Amino acid sequence: MTPAVYLVDDDPDVLESLSWMLEGLGIAPICFASAQAFLDQVNLSHPGVAVLDIDMPGMDGMALLEHINAAHSPISVIMLTGQGTIALAVKCIQIGALDFLEKPVDGDKLQSLLTLGQQLSDRDWQALQQQADIRARLDSLTKRENEVLQGILAGKMNKVIAAELGIAQRTIELHRQNVMTKMMAGSVAELAAMMNMLVSGPVN
Template identity: 55%
Template sequence: MNNLYLVDDDQAVLDSLSWMLKGLGYQPKVFLSADCFLKSINIQQPAIAILDVQMPGMDGSALLNRMTEADSPITVIMLSGHGNIAMAVQAIQKGALDFLEKPVDGDKLASLLEQASVQTEQNMHRKVTRQELLNKLATLTARELEVMDKVLEGKLNKVIAAELNIAQRTLELHRQKVMQKMQVSNIAELAFLMGKSIA
């Protein structure tokens, strides 16, 4: 089970939500501010976070932004005592899974936590896949990157060789190297790998 974090400046809310979550089988870690949360938690590790929107200092929306910019795999559920539709839409556009109003409905929260658990696994898988791809790309030389880009544009060997002002045999060797380093056996696999990473 993923780690679960609660961030809210209201101790009474933290207490009641913790009680509810423990009843659902979770062991939440609680924080009274976004700063405390950021100082204590590695946001690159998979988890679920329930964030209050309105807090002094860094609010929930700013914290969500920080996590999104850092490409954190943590799935976020936003929480507000004074929610409105615009706020909910904005939070979801920024990457939150959903938006709950206080007092929280236990059944809805339980269902959301199941979704959040699946989402966190997907986030982590995507992050690992992207890192693996970046590691492979880092092994390519500048010339191999040029060749790969042109191959992915669908250009023929002789056209690429002419554009790069190299012999066709040299180009074929570069192509071979690209395939070996990217660990693919054909252009379709390479295109799929690159396309998947951009998503």
Template identity: 45%
Template sequence: MPNSQVVHIIDDDADVRQSLAFLLSTAGLPVQLHESAVAFLKNLPKAQDGCIVTDVRMPEMDGLELQRRLVEARNTMPVIVITGHGDIALAVEAMKAGAVDFIEKPFDDEVLLTAIRSALARSSSDRERGARAAEIRSRLALLSERERQVLDGLVAGKANKVIAYDLGISARTVEIYRANVMTKMQADSLSTLVRMVLLEGNSADEGGRLR
């Protein structure tokens, strides 16, 4: 787990917060405590990346509303909801809204720790994928309009001569543009180029829903 990742504990019960902080700290996991969902959201812009562990029932704002607010803010930190026996329906709703897991009280310490480690690994993976997609977008921005048209044709699986016909240029000219695209995108093969474009596209789709 990257050192910059933190487990954000959100619970209105001070004893629960301290108990969870002790458990996670003993397991070597950095922790930040928040007394309410409202307090956490106020600090969200400067909150360290990681994951969120929140009770589902809290005054002012419950865990379900918190999850909705995080989606609206396009924040992608994984959320684990802690729920009482009678709150399963709320927990399921939270998962439909984007929470990655829910843990029923009373829970086994190892069950919670396993869920948290999984969420942190997911958060790290998402961040790395996002950084890679951003790098690809910066390369795409270097392409001219014609180079982008040739790239679109290549990603669509079209042969050079088909792209040439569609664009009204010669196949030789397409080859030149194709070489320029490969250079600017820093792709050593057509398959690498296609993977780059698909990664950027998938990231953009996810961004529209979550970020």
């Protein structure tokens, strides 16, 4: 899925000039005149790059950035700022924006940031897809298979897991095989890596 490019600014002249600039670069942006309009129409679970004006009536750019972060969205965010709001722009970077641009926007820098933003967004989106896939595999395990999974991750031998659960070692071996098959793991190390991805997570 190719990450979309969104422009969010309450100034129609800015939207028009940025759209014209991006179209000249072969990019077709989707424009919004407010943060709320963006939220009403954009699926935050999809990849994309959002160029947000900081100073907007109603929900401003920082509030929108925080909303995107709270949704654990893979969307990368670039902030737009006018004179006098550099400190605010820096704060936006501290809470997750990729970078900020001063108006009037430098086309080369914007293009470079959009390219980086699309790459990062696509990476994060793919990681989120992997996480969802792993969770689905986990959900397919029975209660007993989950218990065996915890024993495997703890590095316990089959006979130890069998003793702790009070069942035959052969039964543990069958459960272990089912766990590895359902989780699509070729080794315990691969299984552990899957669990670590769920715990750490690459997004936000």
